[in-house]
Amino acid sequence: MTTKLLDRLSNDLTQLLEDPIDYNVTIEVGEAPNNRIFKVHSYILQSRNPYFKKKLNETLFNDDHVKTLTMTNTNISIKMFNVIMKYIYGGIISLEKLENSMIFDLLIASNELELDELVEHLQTHFVNNNASWLRLNFAQVYRTGYQVKNLEIIKDFCNDIIIKHPNIIFESGDFHFLPEDALISILKRDDLQLEEGKIWEYVINWGKAKNPTLPTSLDKWTSDNFLTLKETLKRCLPQIRYFSISGEDVLEKLYPYLQLLELQLFLDINTKLISPNKQISSTVLPPRKILNTTLPTRNTFSNIITDEHALKISSWIDKKKTTYIENNPYEFELLVRGSRDGFDVKTFYNICDKVSNTIIILKVKGTEEILGGYNPLEWDKNNNQWKATQDSFTFSLKIANPKNFILSRVKKFIGAINNSPKNSYLGFGFALLLKGNLKTEKTCYCRVSEAYPIPIRSNEFIQPDQTLLDECLFSVEEYEVFKIYQKNN
CATH class of the missing domain: 3.30.710.10 (Potassium Channel Kv1.1; Chain A)
Structure with missing residues (x-):
């Protein structure tokens, strides 16, 4: 023995x-x-x-x-x-005192130093104990797993996520930084659980992000602009299952980008829509194998954020250094949704009057940004006033750079909450100010703020002073307000 x-x-x-x-x-x-x-x-x-x-x-x-x-x-x-x-x-190996981001860096370093046993241990640790962090940073994790050899456990985890929940990568702020080969490997999957029209939109947006000088408005595009995008997407476009795209999406999503397609392909797409049994010359890729079972929705409460985002926000409310992985201690009760209740700030004050502990979340029109703020104090529809608190914060959940999350806690408490119903605006200092009709008026902005010193937008979108620059003003696609309740044990 x-x-x-x-x-x-x-x-x-x-x-x-x-x-x-x-x-x-x-x-x-x-x-x-x-x-x-x-x-x-x-x-x-x-x-x-x-x-x-x-x-x-x-x-x-x-x-x-x-x-x-x-x-x-x-x-x-x-x-x-x-x-x-x-x-x-x-x-x-002791990981208790290490942030998840450092553990991930440790994984990459261990792989570089050929510490195979440690590499396997750290991958298993993430998948078994910190899967929530992997999902929240999915694009970065997937990109790294694709570029770095020997991360098979991470790759398998990512592939399973992509099959079941493709929005985690396609709606990530890091999606535009995904390497071309990685994107193509996803597009080739027969089991990718997305409608083909949505896949087309994501691919187009990925290509446009690779060419930031292209005009924002499609009406201003020249033939050269389309040729530029076509060249960028030349390896991606053949992976689209064009004959699985609905007639409505062909009209609304494909037709504006007709110059990206070969003429014969576009003619064959329309031929199949009109006469499905007619022979065509274009290659027809098989439709994707969409699961018969209903996939879990993003969540049950929001059109903007995921369950993982809610865990992140809850950990910020509790001032936790690490993110809650599961069992969110808070209930998010929807009070206002712009597409349901209207986008006017006056509507917000009418519904949220005398309500405390609210999260405001908005999706900026034309960017990948999701901005928001937390106010522990009551809103007041009858009085203009600055409110002081030590517990409010602003944040960004999606920005156009590799850093997914920005948290800016209040530092100058006296100017924390800007409660101004008579002026038809509300704000977190001037770090995030929402004004008028959030959808139809381009009057919202983020400004350099003493109250919240960490900007939640990129520098080019931050108002430097009280002069309102047009490129820094924005409107929103959607916005939501939630009342935060502590769950009963």
Whole structure:
């Protein structure tokens, strides 16, 4: 009978890392003056890790019989490298005090350093314990999993998500940054659970994002503009199942972009709509296999945000450092929906008068932004006043850069809430100000704010001062207001 007494061995080797007697390797991590020198042992590194074995075999001893390695040109931080060294020496990995974003970076670093056991462990940890974070950062996770080898567990998780809940990637603020090959791999899937007309829209928007100089209004496009977009999408367009697109979508979505299609293809699309049994010359891809069972909806309460977003907002309300993964402690009761109740700010005040603990969420027209704010105080439809609170915040859930979420907590409490029914506007300081009819009037804006110092829009959309710049004004596609209740245990 063989007994493995590993705890003592692990502890002793970890102590050797902290008190490196007879070390013969130094590894410099980080940039001076904030760098750190790790003193380690070649025999341990070479026996535990092929990456360092190769590096050490390529490095000569100096006059002090020490080999010197540098890792200053990598994305591996000192804190991250310390975690890796403890794993190499003692087989110990502790993730409790690490943010999920750092654990994900640790996964990528471990893969780069060929720590296969740790790579598998971290992937399993995410899928089993932090799936919510993977979903909230899905586009980034999917893109990384696609670009980096050996992340098969992450890839399988992502593929399962794409099949069942494609909106998580297609409606992500990171979607436009998805690599072309990754997008094509999704478009090729027969089991992609989306209507073909929606897929066409997403592909068009992806291509337009790759060409930001294209005119915003399609009426101003020239033939050269269409040729530019066609060239960008030349590998994506053949993956569209054109003959599965409804007649209404052909008219409303395909026809405006007719110049992207070959004439014969467009003629065949219309032929099939008019006479389904008539022979055509274009290739007909099989329709996607939409599941017979009803897929879970985005959620049961909002047309704008997902359940994962609600968990994120709830964690912000409770000032948690990590996001709730499941079992949201709050109920989101819908009070106002623009498409149902109207978009005028006066309507908001009439419905929300004397209501506290509200979340306002809006989808900006023409961008991928979802902006909002939380007000713990009551709204008042009868009086203009500034209200003070230490608990309000503004946020962005979708912006056109790789950073999905921005949270801006109030700092100047006296100017936290701008309650102005007589002027027909409401705001969180001037960091997010909603005015008039939110849909028909382009009068909403975000301005540099002392109350909320972190901007929730990109710099080009932030009002620098009281001068209202047209490019910084916006209207909304939809907006919703929720009353937040603590759930009963």
